[in-house]
Amino acid sequence: NAGVTQTPKFQVLKTGQSMTLQCAQDMNHNSMYWYRQDPGMGLRLIYYSASEGTTDKGEVPNGYNVSRLNKREFSLRLESAAPSQTSVYFCASSLDTWGQETQYFGPGTRLLVL
């Protein structure tokens, strides 16, 4: 039982390049999330998927797109990377989006955009 996995762990991009961050969970959770974490800013929600087949914007969605490929997988795409997207990206999942659900986090992807 791996929990939440993310690939890649590290990535360096040049401005304008695109890439997709992959996330998968094996806990049979319905809901999945993408956050970014920046110094002094805390965790900020980019997009979430309450259930398979649905996605919605979070607090900072500009410059990102997501795909809920199936119940297990939720990917985050940067179409044209910018230096402002340098950050640590965390994927998380929870059984549902109801208020008391614990979120379980993946190990993170460290992205540097030059």
Add this chain to the structure above:
Amino acid sequence: QKEVEQNSGPLSVPEGAIASLNCTYSDRGSQSFFWYRQYSGKSPELIMSIYSNGDKEDGRFTAQLNKASQYVSLLIRDSQPSDSATYLCAVNRGSGGYQKVTFGTGTKLQVIP
């Protein structure tokens, strides 16, 4: 005013002492409260959750919630060097449908041997 506020620290306590971490929130409709621990370079992991006023104890950890004053705290008894980490407070408006979870920026705790 930030939705969830924490003192960034660092909070330094000697080994064996009680560490007290505080968090205030602005939305009076908030009903679910979480404390996550994050070691440097690692991902957040849940320590405690609390939903009603009062204290909730789990081993060396006690979460305290006061909705009237809009604060939630985490007490760590008999602090150990392994408790040195950043502690994130998270707040959720309630149950039913998607309820946004807002994270504080975290308090860095240093336990001095």
